[in-house]
Amino acid sequence: MDKRVFLIFSILFSFLALGHGDEKHDSKPQPENSKVSENKVHYGHINEAYQKSIQPIFQKACYNCHSQNVDYPWYYPLPGVQSLIDSDIEEAKKHLIFTGSYPFKGHGTPKSDLKAIRAVIEEGSMPPLRYQVMHWESFLSDQEKEKILSWIESATNMLKEEEE
Ligand code: HEC
Numbered sequence: 001m002d003k004r005v006f007l008i009f010s011i012l013f014s015f016l017a018l019g020h021g022d023e024k025h026d027s028k029p030q031p032e033n034s035k036v037s038e039n040k041v042h043y044g045h046i047n048e049a050y051q052k053s054i055q056p057i058f059q060k061a062c063y064n065c066h067s068q069n070v071d072y073p074w075y076y077p078l079p080g081v082q083s084l085i086d087s088d089i090e091e092a093k094k095h096l097i098f099t100g101s102y103p104f105k106g107h108g109t110p111k112s113d114l115k116a117i118r119a120v121i122e123e124g125s126m127p128p129l130r131y132q133v134m135h136w137e138s139f140l141s142d143q144e145k146e147k148i149l150s151w152i153e154s155a156t157n158m159l160k161e162e163e164e
Pocket of ligand 1 (some may be wrong): 008058065092095
């Protein structure tokens with residue numbers, strides 16, 4: 001399953017990327033800051049795949065902290081809980097905001113954000129355990145993890161290294 005999904009994405013990405021890239025180069029001279037602008041050509045394609053298969057997973061498992069659409073839990077008003085949740089969300093949003101499309105908002109570059117997401121998915125550190133315990137639906141299945149990782153792999157292969 002994971003291999004096939006990855007293969008389909010890779011083929012789709014390279015096909016789209018080539019087609020798109022060629023058009024760009026014909027009509028416009030290469031801008032000077034080439035790594036960043038070469039990467040920009042790919043963001044749309046990466047986002048397309050993101051919206052289709054990754055965003056629904058993030059909505060379920062990540063949006064309650066890393067977005068503007070926080071769905072507060074019933075226990076939010078309990079003494080002490082509110083400030084814990086508020087600081088979690090504030091901290092999470094300083095790192096990454098998933099609301100909207102790829103590239104995400106946050107302190108990293110579009111490529112370093114992918115690396116950071118890969119790291120937390122591989123470690124299993126996001127969503128944080130204390131949160132998973134209360135939100136069973138936020139558990140990522142192995143299949144969901146594989147989907148996220150193969151999206152990141154295809155995307156990362158398309159993007160050049162950028163300065164942080
Ligand atoms: C309960 C709130 C919460 C949820 C849900 C949550 N996060 Fe986080 N996330 C945080 C907090 C708080 C931090 C910052 C502190 C830390 O790194 O532990 C963070 C940090 C991160 C970072 C590190 C960013 C960096 O700059 O290194 C990544 C990547 C990340 N989260 C991805 C995710 C993903 C992907 C999901 C869903 C699968 C998710 N998070 C779900 C609270 C959350």
